[in-house]
Amino acid sequence: MQSIFAHHARLPQGWVIDLRLTVADGRIVTLEPGAFAQPQDHCVMALVPALANLHSHSFQRAMAGMTETRVSGKESFWSWRKLMYQFVDHLTPEHYEAIAGLVFMEMLEAGYASVGEFHYVHHQPGGRPYAALGELSNRVFAAADLTGIGLTHLPVLYSYGGAGQVPLSGGQQRFGNDVARYADLLSDCRSMVTKSLPSDARVGIAPHSLRATAPQDLKEVLSLRSGAPVHIHIAEQPQEVTDISTWLGARPVEWLLENCGVGADWCLIHATHMTAQETRDLAQSGAVAGLCPITEGNLGDGPFNGAAFLSHGGHFGVGSDSNVRISLSEELRMLEYSQRLRDLARNVMVPQEGSVGTTLYLGAAEGGAQALGREAGRLEVGALADLMAFDTTHVSLCALRPDQFLDGLCFASDDSVVSDVWSAGRHVVSGGRHAKRDQIIAAYASAVAALLDAL
Incomplete structure (x- = not known):
């Protein structure tokens, strides 16, 4: 049993003062x-x-800063992808282990707990x-x-190099599995997670995208889910929308919603290029939109249909995707600012009236937990103790009332305000530092030095 005392805490009903919380077996036991x-x-x-970081390709962290030089011709997601294949x-x-550790x-x-x-590198x-x-x-x-x-x-199931079952080539070879071998991989992962990680760990399934699989393969792999979360890249780029529409006769989100029984245990990553009808239908499906604003900005993907999605009751969470920059506060800030730049307006990501920061933060907390199949995202008895503490005396927050704290966290501060993080009750960050920071950084530095020698 461990106990935490917070001068301020955000419960589902609102902010409270002088909260005493106890944790046992990774879950919240009491709230006083x-x-x-x-x-x-x-x-x-x-x-x-x-929050849960709902979408990460950890290996790409070691590429950060390597693809920001313009070369002849128009730079795009597709030119970035070519460089990524060379790197992998x-x-x-x-x-891989050292990069993932960092x-x-x-x-x-x-401030993320999960x-x-x-x-997809197998x-x-x-x-x-x-x-x-x-x-x-x-x-x-x-x-x-x-x-x-x-x-x-x-x-990840990654079977083809492009829409229409184009064969894998080059760096994609490291990703490739047919459904039968993927089923073996999935079985191995489930077994190893049970043996090697705490009970809150999960294994879901991830058909990479419509362009990297095929309708019959997708049907077969969905039969392997056993109630686990399903994640898929969808409608990230206009070219992808065109290619899928030409091949399958429908736009990516439209086709997925009509053919795959999408529901609350699904997470559609990016979903950037949707029509108004697709936006409404995705929101009403109960699935989570997995948004990665920093990466989407870095790759020039475009902004999500945020206001319309929220107006139809849509659920969302955020992820750091390429890990070019890992920052919870910047991810939420970029999400809102992308909407403002597109719409020439302020305070966009909030239905009707209220605090944008509160809508962003608590919405992402609940949506991220849903997407990862974690009983978290709220401070309530029985939930996993995925907790984040921050310093309200920090210069960026000290002038704010409690009802403004989350606005300050999203728009006025950076992640240096984070003081503590618990993941299913594991107190992994204290005083703003991970308990094994020095060991992890040393391993990463050694791995990157060896990797650079090989490039």
Whole structure:
């Protein structure tokens, strides 16, 4: 049993003062507002539900800053992807584990308590499987175990190089599985997670995208889900929309909603290029829109239909995707600012009236938990103790009332205000630092030095 005392805390009904919270077996056991701190309590200034980072490709963190030089011709997502394939050809299992360790540590220090690792690098360069089919997934599990982050692992089915069942080529060979081998990989991952990680860890499924699978394969892989979350990239780029429409006779989101029984256990990543009808239908399906505003801005994807989606009751969460910059506050800020720049308006991501920061933060907390299959996202008895504490005396927040704290967190501060993070009760960040920060950074620096020598 551990206990936390917060001078301010955000419960579902609103802000309360002097909250005493107890945790046992990774879950919140009691919530007592108006309490007095006890000698054994860990005291914090403000306590809120911690967010889930619902979409990550951890290996891409080591590429950050390598693709920001313009070359002849128009730069786009597709030119970035070509460089990514070249990079991935040199990754070893040791590199992968060290990079994932750094990424997960940085997420925790930014205020995230859990991650959805959308994992599609499975094999050796050239496509030959490792002796252990789940070798690279096992490296992700080791990084999650080291850092203490809550993991929903999402092994990816990636069978084709483009819409219309184009064969895999080049760097894509490391991603490739047919449905039968994917089923074996999924079984291995489920077994290893049970053996090696705490009980809050999950394994979902992730057909990479409509362009990297095919309708019959998608039907077969969905039969393997066993109630687990389903994540898929969708409608990220206009060219993708054109290619899928030409091949399948419908736009990507339209086709998926009509053919795959999309519901509350689905997370559609990006969903950037949707019609008004698709936006409404996705919102009403109950699925989560997985938004990655920093990466979407970095790749020039375009802004999400945020206001319309929320007006129809849509659920959303955020993820750091390419991990070019891991920042919870910037992710939420970029989401709102992308809407303002498109609409030439302010305070867009809030239905009707109210605090934008509160809508963004609490909406992402609940939507992210839903997307990862975690019983979290709210401070309530029985929920997983995914908790984030921040310093209200920080210069960026000290002038604000409690009802403005989340606005300040989203728009006026950076992640240096984060003081503590608990993931299913594991107290992994204290005083703004991860408990194993020095060890993790040293391993990453060594791995990157070796990787750069190979490039």
